[in-house]
Amino acid sequence: MNILFLSIGRLNNIEDRGIYTDLLREFKNNGHNVYVVSPREKRLNKDTEYINESGIHFLRVKIGNITKVGLIEKGISTVMIESLFLGAIKKYMNDVCFDLIIYSTPPITFEKLIRYVKQRDNARSYLLLKDIFPHNAVDLQILSKKNPLYWYFKGKEKKLYKSSDYIGCMSQANVDFILKHNPEISPEKVEVCPNSLEPLEVNKDETIVKKIKEKYNIPFDKTVFIYGGNLGKPQGIDFLIKCLEANEYNGKVFFVIAGSGTEFNKLKAYFNSNNPNNAQLFEQLPREDYETLANSCDVGLIFLDRRFTIPNFPSRLLSYMQASMPVLAATDVNTDIGKVIEEGEFGYWCESNNVKDFNQKVAYLCDVKLQKTMGENARKYLENNYTVKHSYEIIMNHFK
Template sequence: MKVLFLTISTITDIKQPGIYTDLLRQFIENNHSVSIITAKQKSEGGKTELIDEENLRILRVRTGNITKTKPIEKAISQMLLENQYIEAIKEFFKNEKFDIVLYATPPITFEKVIRYVKKRDLAKSYLLLKDIFPQNAVDLNLIKKNGPIYHFFRRKERKLYQVSDYIGCMSQKNIDYLLSHNSVNPTRVEINPNSIDVNNLAYSSSNRVGKKKKLFRKKYGILDSQTIYIYGGNLGKPQGLDFFLEFLTNSNKKKSFFVIVGSGTESKKVTNFISENRLTNVLFLDRVSRDEYNEIEMCSDVGLVFLDRRFSIPNIPSRILGYMEKGLPVIAATDTSTDLKEMIESGGFGRWSEHGNIGDFSDNIELLYDPETRDIMSRKSYQFLKEHFRVQNSYEIIMKHFN
């Protein structure tokens, strides 16, 4: 079958690991032809380009700036996406006939593109629901509930659900929220969680990097007595980092060391806070290669996840998958809408507290000082990943509708 994948994520190499690239490789490995349309943002420079390989084509469409930019510019760029993608399809894929249109949120502004391809090619469509917009922006007070921007994107959201033949949600609470707030036929909705192509070597390596861990500790002056907690990923409003920064000022500097790796709108706030408060047990790394980041994860002891407590939409951050692949226990501080708490507790691979509750978060941090506790949770973390988040399962969930 011929699969068209629509995304704003930067994809230039299908071999790079990630929740979307891993899934698309499954299609190729099962002898399907894959075409990817992705955004080439204005900040990157250059024109629209087509990368053509056997059973894979990547069309990078020049767009406005969508990520790491101001909300107004982001909103305008998303509004223009549909016409830009449709024109690119007409120019580069005019003689193609697709069987499946696959896409993920964000963004929610692909409805016209999907409708165009479905009508032209009589294709079926599958939505991987990774985020619920514009409600997430309302939760964070980025847009007004009854304002014109909200109503514009809410209409786009409803149309996206309507044009989707099937919708894969990350969790049961994700499904419940979708159905309770939208007129969607329940028979078209199913659980299809974030998933990856599990690298067995990543976990085995994490248990064999004693020498690497020692070198890592020596390089950054980390004491043998300190447990290394890593946060890797976006540093933005959705993470609600203020509470974490407040916690860091009173963290046990003899027993804990925190590594923050990432970038985003809150990066400068984080770096300034660390400097102003002279936090000697916190390391901030802005730009590192993917390989270097994987090494840092392997040398860490515990993975951290944050979601602002104001969120009313259930969300499961894909960041946990990388931690679990390395066998790291997970400490999460999130809103109460997500079922990440139930997932962590049922799997026994970490601890959860409500975002903003510094007392409970501190207790969870202290619990993981114990090497035996970490070892038990480490094994459970990797096992839960293999049982629930393998990309082969996600592929089969999608393909059962098309076989």
């Protein structure tokens, strides 16, 4: 089959590890021809490029800047992506007949592009639903339902769902949410197709652990909790700060926060003002150092804003599970990530407005034996449920 994958993420190297690159390699390894269309921001000063890399065709389309820019510039650049992608596909891929189009949200603005390729090639389409927009923006009070932009994006969302032959959701709660709020969608085309990866063996060599902890001044005699990833409004940074404050004099634990995002400066201001002795904040670490450090910690943390009514399911969970780490998730009540974690017996959940409950779960996870058991359960659950082989088979089941 000829597979067209659309993404607004920068896919620099197909050998990189990630939920999309791992899945694309799985398609390639199963004999499919994979074509990827991804953006190349204007700031890179590079033109559109069509190239074959490691057996996968990449069409990198020059677009406006969509990261590290103001809201207006980002909005204009995002709206323009669809027409730029469409023009590039017509120019460079006009002689390729696609059998399947795979794309993810965000964004929700690919509907015309998908409809064009479907009609041209009689292709089928599969949406990997990673983000329910604009509903999530309303939850976080970024958009109001009185704002015309909300209704513009709502219309785009409805059209995207209609154009999708199949919709793969991250969890059952996502399936239920989509069907409840979009009764016009046939339940037959909505299913669970979870975040997944190609699991690597993580060797926690004591010499390497010692070296990386010494390099970044991480203690050896405390349970180290790590949060790694986006630090934006969806993560509910105010609650994270309250948790750090509540544990300031807890001599058994140490918190490592590593990431970037719109709320990073809020966290940095807290660290600058309070200088907590059992926590560290990192914005940019070398990729190899970050991965080594993350794999050397004891417990993985997940935070989501309690105001969410949509059921998010952060892919960050997978890297913790891959490293055989138990997980503590502090989230809203609508996501089912906590249910998965607790039923899989590889961690705990609390609501992200309950510091007392969070602290209680922190205390449980300081038990070394419990860490080991839950960590083993995490790795086992990953291998049984969240590998790219699972996702590949779910998608390809429609083509048998």
